[in-house]
Amino acid sequence: MRLEELGEFGLIKQIAALIGEPSSAVRVGIGDDAAVLKLAGDGHLLVTTDVFVEDVHFRRQWLTPAQIGARAAGAALSDIAAMGGEPIAIFVSAGWPPSLEAETATELMAGLARVAGEYGTALAGGDTAASPGGIFIDVVVIGTAGQPWLRSTVQPGDVLLISGSLGEAAAALALLQDGKVANAAALSPALQERFTNPIPRLSVAKALAEGGAVTAAIDISDGLVQDAGHLAESSRVAITIEADRVPISPRCRPAAQQLGADPLQWALTSGEEYELLLTVAPALVQQAAELVADKGGITLTPIGRVSEGEGVVVVDESGEPLELSTEGWNHFSPSPPTHCL
Amino acid sequence: MRLEELGEFGLIKQIAALIGEPSSAVRVGIGDDAAVLKLAGDGHLLVTTDVFVEDVHFRRQWLTPAQIGARAAGAALSDIAAMGGEPIAIFVSAGWPPSLEAETATELMAGLARVAGEYGTALAGGDTAASPGGIFIDVVVIGTAGQPWLRSTVQPGDVLLISGSLGEAAAALALLQDGKVANAAALSPALQERFTNPIPRLSVAKALAEGGAVTAAIDISDGLVQDAGHLAESSRVAITIEADRVPISPRCRPAAQQLGADPLQWALTSGEEYELLLTVAPALVQQAAELVADKGGITLTPIGRVSEGEGVVVVDESGEPLELSTEGWNHFSPSPPTHCL
Numbered sequence: 001m002r003l004e005e006l007g008e009f010g011l012i013k014q015i016a017a018l019i020g021e022p023s024s025a026v027r028v029g030i031g032d033d034a035a036v037l038k039l040a041g042d043g044h045l046l047v048t049t050d051v052f053v054e055d056v057h058f059r060r061q062w063l064t065p066a067q068i069g070a071r072a073a074g075a076a077l078s079d080i081a082a083m084g085g086e087p088i089a090i091f092v093s094a095g096w097p098p099s100l101e102a103e104t105a106t107e108l109m110a111g112l113a114r115v116a117g118e119y120g121t122a123l124a125g126g127d128t129a130a131s132p133g134g135i136f137i138d139v140v141v142i143g144t145a146g147q148p149w150l151r152s153t154v155q156p157g158d159v160l161l162i163s164g165s166l167g168e169a170a171a172a173l174a175l176l177q178d179g180k181v182a183n184a185a186a187l188s189p190a191l192q193e194r195f196t197n198p199i200p201r202l203s204v205a206k207a208l209a210e211g212g213a214v215t216a217a218i219d220i221s222d223g224l225v226q227d228a229g230h231l232a233e234s235s236r237v238a239i240t241i242e243a244d245r246v247p248i249s250p251r252c253r254p255a256a257q258q259l260g261a262d263p264l265q266w267a268l269t270s271g272e273e274y275e276l277l278l279t280v281a282p283a284l285v286q287q288a289a290e291l292v293a294d295k296g297g298i299t300l301t302p303i304g305r306v307s308e309g310e311g312v313v314v315v316d317e318s319g320e321p322l323e324l325s326t327e328g329w330n331h332f333s334p335s336p337p338t339h340c341l
Numbered sequence: 342m343r344l345e346e347l348g349e350f351g352l353i354k355q356i357a358a359l360i361g362e363p364s365s366a367v368r369v370g371i372g373d374d375a376a377v378l379k380l381a382g383d384g385h386l387l388v389t390t391d392v393f394v395e396d397v398h399f400r401r402q403w404l405t406p407a408q409i410g411a412r413a414a415g416a417a418l419s420d421i422a423a424m425g426g427e428p429i430a431i432f433v434s435a436g437w438p439p440s441l442e443a444e445t446a447t448e449l450m451a452g453l454a455r456v457a458g459e460y461g462t463a464l465a466g467g468d469t470a471a472s473p474g475g476i477f478i479d480v481v482v483i484g485t486a487g488q489p490w491l492r493s494t495v496q497p498g499d500v501l502l503i504s505g506s507l508g509e510a511a512a513a514l515a516l517l518q519d520g521k522v523a524n525a526a527a528l529s530p531a532l533q534e535r536f537t538n539p540i541p542r543l544s545v546a547k548a549l550a551e552g553g554a555v556t557a558a559i560d561i562s563d564g565l566v567q568d569a570g571h572l573a574e575s576s577r578v579a580i581t582i583e584a585d586r587v588p589i590s591p592r593c594r595p596a597a598q599q600l601g602a603d604p605l606q607w608a609l610t611s612g613e614e615y616e617l618l619l620t621v622a623p624a625l626v627q628q629a630a631e632l633v634a635d636k637g638g639i640t641l642t643p644i645g646r647v648s649e650g651e652g653v654v655v656v657d658e659s660g661e662p663l664e665l666s667t668e669g670w671n672h673f674s675p676s677p678p679t680h681c682l
Binding site: 093130 | 342343344345346347349351352353355356359366367370371375376378380381382383384386388389390391392393394395396397398429430432433434435436437438439440441442443444446447450451454463464465466467468469470471472473474475477479481483485
């Protein structure tokens with residue numbers, strides 16, 4: 001079977017099955033936003049890797065080299081936020097076409113290093129190789145966490161919360177894919193900022209981690225419904241998302257109108273939004289929202305609930321299930337998915 | 342300037358200059374076999390990343406998928422040995438062509454996981470993406486070390502030692518490149534084993550780290566002369582290698598004869614040999630050799646000496662400098678280097 005038939009998650013399952021038991025230092029291996037290692041002493045070490053491939057995850061016609069680096073750093077740091085952790089060092093392995101202008105490589109790395117610095121961490125190493133194809137970069141972030149947030153610890157009865165709002169990254173991507181704008185510089189300032197400089201929700205995570213209310217978490221990198229599905233599958237619970245409570249950014253509405261697109265569909269399926277999807281016990285929802293509002297004015301919105309069972313369902317205001325045209329994206333799908341760059 | 346003109350080390354210097362000061366947790370960043378992080382508690386965390394690109398680092402005509410994975414794991418683990426450390430977890434980010442048979446991907450990962458298991462560690466995560474070009478894999482190894490061996494701490498007066506012997510990997514590669522054998526399976530058993538299953542010298546490192554005699558170390562991945570040059574440059578010392586003391590494996594001589602090649606040239610320039618190049622104070626050379634001989638029968642051979650000054654010189658038995666046709670390899674050189682797969 002070819003990979004485009006098996007799909008990304010099919011391959012990951014086959015690889016995970018091959019591997020057997022991790023060593024005693026590995027508390028959480030494949031299947032979360034980051035791996036969790038337990039070393040001597042208090043706390044846990046987090047390790048996450050994110051690979052970005054030219055013409056799969058980014059296009060050089062749309063983004064400057066510095067923007068490509070900044071997006072990659074933001075996305076990788078978001079995985080540390082999704083574990084309730086803090087980053088301590090970033091490593092980048094890259095493949096570059098030999099004919100590439102050296103300036104392109106250094107600008108990309110400088111964009112990445114700038115974002116690392118903004119979140120209190122630094123580039124600490126990596127590797128460099130020639131690539132006969134396009135550019136690729138693998139961003140490795142090492143972080144720490146007291147009690148890491150897993151995907152597998154959602155409890156029936158929990159409330160599902162999301163940070164910020166969804167749809168801006170989807171709007172930017174749709175405008176680019178449709179040819180309505182030639183590159184990211186031609187987007188409106190708000191969409192451009194969101195698209196070229198995604199914010200890993202590390203300050204939200206830090207505030208919540210200190211409060212101790214979160215039972216489980218993931219970041220929105222595959223799409224809300226699909227990422228909720230990862231939580232449901234890992235925790236063996238059912239998740240209901242109430243569509244009318246999903247916070248859609250008003251800034252994505254003009255693009256939706258221009259393109260005849262449904263902003264709700266964007267909010268439910270857009271990856272690369274990098275908001276946090278969290279579960280919290282009902283009694284602690286108010287406390288969690290206040291902790292986050294105090295730190296930077298980000299809103300936490302309850303958008304659903306957890307029950308015994310399995311799977312994810314999205315319901316309208318009368319409680320009827322909605323049909324979705326797609327649940328997210330598959331890295332090996334033969335045609336470009338809706339939120340692949 | 343294009344990367345093929347600037348070269349790998351030129352690019353790394355430009356990137357390192359952009360980055361500024363690492364955070365306080367990063368004790369050693371760019372410029373050693375692995376980065377060193379200092380966390381709370383005793384000991385140090387090591388992080389190394391090694392990227393392997395199809396038709397740059399490996400060819401699928403020469404190696405089975407499992408052999409490609411095993412080689413990648415061995416090479417990445419060798420960087421932990423070069424820091425005097427022990428591996429605790431491996432992460433692999435990979436790019437796969439969508440049309441690839443899924444079996445190829447899973448066999449490659451199984452080969453990698455097998456080697457990880459042989460050295461007491463395990464695959465603990467990673468990332469997976471489509472690659473419009475060929476396969477690439479980035480292998481990240483996390484390890485620990487009490488007092489990591491750096492490249493920058495060679496002392497004038499030290500003796501230069503090498504583990505094992507050199508030339509077998511060079512012989513295997515030369516036979517493949519010359520078309521004398523069609524693939525690794527057609528090599529003699531000894532060359533095949535060395536080429537498809539390189540041994541990271543972790544047990545040598547462990548024995549020596551406990552003894553505390555080593556002042557600095559690197560593994561042979563760019564070639565003896567070039568890797569000695571990394572030690573000399575980092576430590577601001579001069580290194581003299583005595584050609585007639587360099588241990589050349591007798592198993593590479595038949596291939597050298599067949600190809601009309603000079604085994605000494607192979608031993609001085611072949612990368613991917615994965616032996617350890619160490620410096621030790623003269624009074625501790627005997628003790629170091631005994632420690633290693635007790636653990637697995639590997640020989641440590643003195644091959645040179647360190648003095649004040651700079652650079653690397655290779656001398657013959659009368660002390661006259663030898664001329665070398667090449668000092669190693671450059672990942673961005675337009676034509677394939679002699680020890681690129």
